[in-house]
Amino acid sequence: AQRVTQPEKLLSVFKGAPVELKCNYSYSGSPELFWYVQYSRQRLQLLLRHISRESIKGFTADLNKGETSFHLKKPFAQEEDSAMYYCALNTDKLIFGTGTRLQVFP
């Protein structure tokens, strides 16, 4: 079965703390994974794609096929990072996880 699991509904940290948003997937083929972000009352927008191996707004995500994970990390969280984060697996359609709300307190 094709599935994306984000085990944490809410993650709260203080500014400057490290952040890791967890994502695990289930897929029989070679996965194509994304992280989308949704700031308050705004549209979803692409944050990261695993193929590009880039760092956006200080966030990185590494695909670990052995652990079937694609965790999102940032070493020092900022208040403006507060948002909803969705991990997504691409097949012919995107399969989204249930999302993790990140709250960064001052």
Added chain:
Amino acid sequence: DAGVIQSPRHEVTEMGQEVTLRCKPISGHDYLFWYRQTMMRGLELLIYFNNNVPIDDSGMPEDRFSAKMPNASFSTLKIQPSEPRDSAVYFCASKGLASGASQRKWNEQFFGPGTRLTVL
């Protein structure tokens, strides 16, 4: 390009009324997706089209929901009759070649701003 356009941005209606949500995808995109977002269920794919043809409508909750794509630049999601439990934010997204070969390779979906539906 203005991106994916949705209208209306907000809709408040009474139970039993018909609701029509509209989406204009990015020009040249050949895939269009409709999603529903609620606090309880998160982001759910309702239906998606490829070249104006519905490919997978397994996420459509029930017969009260219907979606059409009469041409490549327009799609509608209709709820008739509407119920309070339909209250949600409905997003439209598109993807395709128009965004450039590199982005096609990444299969990125571009989302609209959403329609916030409230059924009283």
